[in-house]
Amino acid sequence: MALQLYNTFSGKKEVFKPLVDDRVRMYVCGPTVYNRVHIGNARPVVVFDTLYRLLKKNFSDVIYARNITDIDDKIMKAARDNGEEIGVLSARFAQAYAEDMAALNNLEPDIIPYATAHLPEMIDMIARLIDKGHAYAAEGHVLFAVDSMPEYGQLSKRSLDDMLAGARVEVAPYKKYAGDFVLWKPSKEDEPGWDSPWGRGRPGWHLECSAMIKKHLGDxxxxxxxxxxxxFPHHENERAQSCCANGVDFVRYWMHNGYVNINGEKMSKSLGNFRMVKDLLQHYPGEVLRFALLSAHYRSELNFSGDLLDQASRTLDSLYGALRETEALEAAAADLDGSAFMAALEDDLNTPIAISELHQIARELNKADAAEKPVLKGKLLAAGAMLGILQQDPEAWFKQARGGETDEAIGEDAIEALIAERAQSKKDRNFARADEIREELKANGVVLEDSREGTKWRRE
Known part of the structure; x- marks a missing residue:
């Protein structure tokens, strides 16, 4: 099956064909480093890391860049509030971000460009936009003239009139048009700034990504x-700048992941329901967080909750339990090409279906005879690697997941919860899930005995 990806620009799934055969260039917006990141920030990292793994399997030349925004008004405010240098604060949070993302089993991108290392490229892009009539200088600012680009708004499906309808913000007097956005702005004496033809200042946020992409990945x-x-507005404005400055199409496939909700509510500062990755890692292994983020399709909203994390933990127990049962066997080399698992990933990164196929491989492994087990073990490990899971020693997993204790892989409360879920699944006539729970418990050394009085369990 050919790889298909949903393109935000066209609004539909398309067969993926890179600009140059067997060569892929991918860029994902990284963090503005003024604080620790929350689980919503982690979702695109996990999603596009999984896509990166898939691309590397299908293409021989793949370069993945994810930037660090290390100059921004939020960084400046945080540094002032903390009484420290901007560079010190941004470096500390960039390192914390790298550690948090590594804890979620993300591969390091091939290129991690920092905004402050690309000021010459940004100034050059601004100059070209002015020369081509797409930008203008005014009162120490340089602004992009949105009405100079007839296609502006096509990515976000907005017209200029729609964007301004009902707007209640005061329009800066130096703007020719209310929708024009900043490419360069002046810096005060106590603010970081760089010399430019338009005075000492700093770049606008949207410009930074355009300049870094051009330098490292091309037009x-x-x-x-x-x-x-x-x-909108970030990617819409990136597209406008880059298309107008470079004179060619900027991006062939735009991809966007859905929001993360917390217990059914949109995560927001006003509700105070942010879940910081560093805090979650105090209670759950990073692999559990990763699995939970992959449990829903990347374009859908994800309801993030304690129940979701507990379910992810139990599922990983089951999968690692299947591997623990075959620990003495060497895994055979696995070819996933043409498998149902790969078909799911190649269908716009359908991780929920891929995970269900992972369960199927584990079930087959649990029931297989001695001759089949090495092949199925190899398939389970290879499929797990594509999702960034199941790569540690099973005993190490259970020790980590149980806080250092390995004598019982699964506790009594978890067993009872699974038995109750199995009973409900039977009532709902979801017999596949009921069978899955039985196999999950069996993989963890727990045998179920059904009778008229109910279900009893014992450890093997």
Missing amino acids: TIDIHGGGRDLT
Whole structure:
């Protein structure tokens, strides 16, 4: 099956064909480093890391870049509040971000460009936009003239009139048009700034990504990813700058992941329901967080909750339990090409279906005879690697997941909860899930005995 990806620009799934055969260039927007990141920030990292693994399997030349925004008004405010240098604060949180994302089993991108290392490229892009009539200088600012680009708004499906309808913000007097956005802005004496033809100042946020992409990946890239909240204005403005400055199409496939909700409510500062990755890692292994983020399709909203994390933990127990039963066997080399698992991933990164296929491989492994087990073990490990899971020693997993204790892989409360879920599954006539729970418990050394009085259990 050919790889298909949903393109935000076209609004439909398309067969993925890179600009150059067997060569893929992908860019994903990284963090603005003024604080620790929350689980919503982690979702695009896990999603596009999984896509990166798939691309590396299908193409021989893949370069993945994810930037660090280390100059921004939020960083400046945080540094002032903390009484420290901006560079010190941004470096500390960039390192914390790298550690948090590594804990979720993400591969390191091939390129991690920092905004402050690309000021010459940004200034050059601004100059070209002015020369081509797409930008203008005013009162120390340089702004992009949105009405100079007839296609502006096509990515986010907005017209200029729609964007301004009902707007209640005061329009800066130096703007020719209310929708024009900043490419360069002046810096005060106590603010970081760089010399430019338009005075000492600093770049606008949107410009930074355009300049870094051009330098490291070229004028046209294959995939640009990020959260849905970036579609407008950030990605719309990136597209405008780059298309107008470079004179060619900027991105062939735009991809955006859905929001993360907390217990059914949108995660927001006003509700105070942010879940920081560093805090979650105090209670759950990073692999559990990763599995939970992959449990829903990347374009859908994800309801993140304690129940979701507990379910992810139990599922990983089951999968690692199947591997523990075959620990003495050497896994055979596995070819996943043409498998149902790969078909799911190649269908717009359908991780829920891929995970169900992972369960199927584990069930077959549990029931297989001695001759089949090495092949199925190899398939389970190879499929797990594509999702960034199941790569540690099973005993190490159970020790980590149980806080250092390995004598009982699964506790009594978890067993009782699974038995109750199995009973409900039977009532709902979801017999596949009921069988899955029995196999999950068996893999963890727990045998169920059904009778008229109910279900009893014992450890093997």
